[in-house]
Amino acid sequence: MTLALHGGTPVRDTPWPSWPPPLDPAQRRLVMEVLESGQWGATQGGAAVADLTAAFARACSVPYGVAVGNATLGLFAALKGLGVAPGDEVVMPAYTFVASATAVLLAGAVPVIVDVDPAHLHLSADAVRGALTPRTAAVMPVHLAGSPADMDPIIELAARHGLAVAEDAAQAHGAAYKDRPVGGLGDAGVFSFQSSKAMTAGEGGLVVCRDESVHERIWSVCNVGRRRGGQWYGHPSVGWNLRLTEIQAALLLPWLDRLDDELARRAAFCAALGRELAGLPVTMLGPPPGTTRDSRHLVMLRIGAPVDRDFLLKAMAAEGVPLDAGYPPLGTMTALTEAGARAEPCPVAEEAATSVVWVRQSMLMDDPAGAADVAEALAKVLAA
Numbered sequence: 001m002t003l004a005l006h007g008g009t010p011v012r013d014t015p016w017p018s019w020p021p022p023l024d025p026a027q028r029r030l031v032m033e034v035l036e037s038g039q040w041g042a043t044q045g046g047a048a049v050a051d052l053t054a055a056f057a058r059a060c061s062v063p064y065g066v067a068v069g070n071a072t073l074g075l076f077a078a079l080k081g082l083g084v085a086p087g088d089e090v091v092m093p094a095y096t097f098v099a100s101a102t103a104v105l106l107a108g109a110v111p112v113i114v115d116v117d118p119a120h121l122h123l124s125a126d127a128v129r130g131a132l133t134p135r136t137a138a139v140m141p142v143h144l145a146g147s148p149a150d151m152d153p154i155i156e157l158a159a160r161h162g163l164a165v166a167e168d169a170a171q172a173h174g175a176a177y178k179d180r181p182v183g184g185l186g187d188a189g190v191f192s193f194q195s196s197k198a199m200t201a202g203e204g205g206l207v208v209c210r211d212e213s214v215h216e217r218i219w220s221v222c223n224v225g226r227r228r229g230g231q232w233y234g235h236p237s238v239g240w241n242l243r244l245t246e247i248q249a250a251l252l253l254p255w256l257d258r259l260d261d262e263l264a265r266r267a268a269f270c271a272a273l274g275r276e277l278a279g280l281p282v283t284m285l286g287p288p289p290g291t292t293r294d295s296r297h298l299v300m301l302r303i304g305a306p307v308d309r310d311f312l313l314k315a316m317a318a319e320g321v322p323l324d325a326g327y328p329p330l331g332t333m334t335a336l337t338e339a340g341a342r343a344e345p346c347p348v349a350e351e352a353a354t355s356v357v358w359v360r361q362s363m364l365m366d367d368p369a370g371a372a373d374v375a376e377a378l379a380k381v382l383a384a
């Protein structure tokens with residue numbers, strides 16, 4: 001069969017679902033209500049941000065939340081609220097989005113980048129243990145691809161060494177670990193509503209936490225150093241304006257009612273994909289132990305055949321099945337190391353950077369029959 005890249009017929013010529021999905025009537029109604037109210041900012045008395053924050057925290061089984069402009073700033077605020085100070089070290093996985101590390105730099109702290117587990121590319125407690133120093137203040141597990149990191153060993157280790165746990169749950173809305181929702185497992189959890197995420201308002205984020213005083217501090221960091229219930233021009237601590245708008249919250253609130261359906265749709269696609277890939281030299285990377293609900297932000301495939309990755313990506317795109325290259329290891333980004341990040345040797349993340357590709361979220365929203373197109377295109381390209 002001639003590859004589409006070389007003029008052959010593509011495996012798929014129908015488009016994949018768009019992301020974000022089309023506006024639904026509840027979103028349209030709520031956004032219009034907010035627009036007409038004139039209360040576009042969250043300090044003007046509107047209810048959308050407050051409702052979103054309360055509902056989201058409840059969904060994470062914790063009492064507190066703070067809505068923020070994006071998850072990068074949410075991670076920064078969480079670290080500040082947890083008492084991470086300039087010069088402190090924060091241990092994180094090498095295979096994650098760059099913002100996990102730049103949020104730490106923003107807090108003046110040192111990202112300590114450690115290797116990931118080859119089975120699922122998540123942070124493990126063992127890797128954290130090997131990187132501890134007297135300056136270690138926090139651990140940042142990342143719920144990569146919508147699968148929860150194996151949290152219990154990480155939380156136990158953190159408790160033993162007096163470390164804070166800040167979950168980067170930017171990709172994991174609705175995911176659960178041992179039947180407990182992510183975000184509420186550590187001392188603070190941070191979600192993103194950026195346009196590629198499972199709930200989106202174009203941009204946005206939300207921090208959740210269990211402890212009242214941590215909440216007070218995070219809230220203050222995000223509200224120019226005010227005290228909750230204190231004076232408008234009273235600023236007992238240093239903070240910034242990191243707030244989400246009412247308009248964004250209006251787009252997000254109705255999503256809480258449909259997220260479960262969307263996650264079920266992705267799970268069905270992924271189950272079909274697992275069946276279709278049988279027999280190919282391609283491994284779907286499984287979730288870490290303890291996962292009871294994988295929110296399937298994306299699917300990571302390890303290609304077990306010797307193939308040039310750039311060629312694979314170009315050929316797959318030509319077949320109508322565009323895949324993503326995934327993350328370069330954080331430690332190889334000189335901008336981070338020059339800014340003070342410290343990286344351990346990360347052979348697993350480096351191997352993943354050449355052999356792992358991603359099936360993106362919008363494709364997972366397709367009818368499960370679409371999984372056959374992914375497998376057929378992979379078989380065709382790998383055979384060429």
Ligand SMILES: *Cc1c(COP(=O)(O)O)cnc(C)c1O
Pocket residue numbers: 069070071072073096097099100142168170171191192193194204205
């Ligand atoms: C998207 C993402 C972020 C950053 O979120 P923003 O809302 O874009 O700032 C951080 N960490 C991970 C793992 C992400 O996927």
